[in-house]
Amino acid sequence: MWMFSLQRRYLHSSLCLMKKLKGKTPAEQRWLRRQLKDPYVKASQVQNFRCRSAFKLLEIDDKFRLLQPGYTVVDCGAAPGAWSQVAVQRVNSDVTDPELPRGMVVGIDLLNIPPLDGAHFLSSCDVTDPATHAKLLELLPHGKAHVILSDMAPNASGFREMDHEKLITMCLSLIDLAEKILQPQGSLLCKYWDGILAHKLQETLSSVFSSVRTLKPDSSRKDSAERYFLARMYRRPIK
Numbered sequence: 001m002w003m004f005s006l007q008r009r010y011l012h013s014s015l016c017l018m019k020k021l022k023g024k025t026p027a028e029q030r031w032l033r034r035q036l037k038d039p040y041v042k043a044s045q046v047q048n049f050r051c052r053s054a055f056k057l058l059e060i061d062d063k064f065r066l067l068q069p070g071y072t073v074v075d076c077g078a079a080p081g082a083w084s085q086v087a088v089q090r091v092n093s094d095v096t097d098p099e100l101p102r103g104m105v106v107g108i109d110l111l112n113i114p115p116l117d118g119a120h121f122l123s124s125c126d127v128t129d130p131a132t133h134a135k136l137l138e139l140l141p142h143g144k145a146h147v148i149l150s151d152m153a154p155n156a157s158g159f160r161e162m163d164h165e166k167l168i169t170m171c172l173s174l175i176d177l178a179e180k181i182l183q184p185q186g187s188l189l190c191k192y193w194d195g196i197l198a199h200k201l202q203e204t205l206s207s208v209f210s211s212v213r214t215l216k217p218d219s220s221r222k223d224s225a226e227r228y229f230l231a232r233m234y235r236r237p238i239k
């Protein structure tokens, strides 16, 4: 009997998969199959996160305690908003204790970011643009943040070296942003794609942060060049 029900369930899920794959290009089919098998995609649906990337930040924050109650956090490349969801939870995690200050999360993206309780979003804004920096300075308490997060990524062209260079340039621009808005001793977490210029980014970060480490969370796909730099204890550059 159980064998029959197992066979029926298998047949049902195979039929659903065939329906979803119908009319898709081979590349889209590969992507869809991978999404359907991915435990983090399933977990993000169960836990109501906007995408699987939430688990990368959760993993990093569980280990390094980056997001403290009361902190102000700027989330660069925030759409669709999963990292902001995690940040809102963590900086306000003791809402039951009126003594603890509430935190603030500001997300920025070139795209539209659907609204989220507890977060302020700057949609259709470029993180590298000084006009966005000016908007941030107005929004942040005393114009300062404790943490800058960046999961920004350019649209991948398929040319690995070119995409790598583009993302490194975007990460380097975060150092200008840090100079304007990051508190002394503040932290920066930024995604990059590994490649020949990664050491240059690491060196530049090391010139203004006392500690810089490379991270590859378990939830980051093994076959991806994605890595994160966690830079802590910001000190203003000497000019």
Ligand SMILES: C[S@@+](CC[C@H](N)C(=O)[O-])C[C@H]1O[C@@H](n2cnc3c(N)ncnc32)[C@H](O)[C@@H]1O
Pocket (backbone or CB within 6 Å): 050, 051, 053, 054, 076, 077, 078, 079, 080, 081, 082, 083, 084, 108, 109, 110, 111, 125, 126, 127, 128, 151, 152, 153, 154, 155, 170
């Ligand atoms: C991988 S997604 C971020 C996912 C997000 N961390 C989350 O958890 O929902 C990368 C985002 O970076 C954004 N992006 C790329 N370049 C940007 C820029 N110059 N300024 C702002 N956002 C940018 C893209 O529009 C895209 O939404």
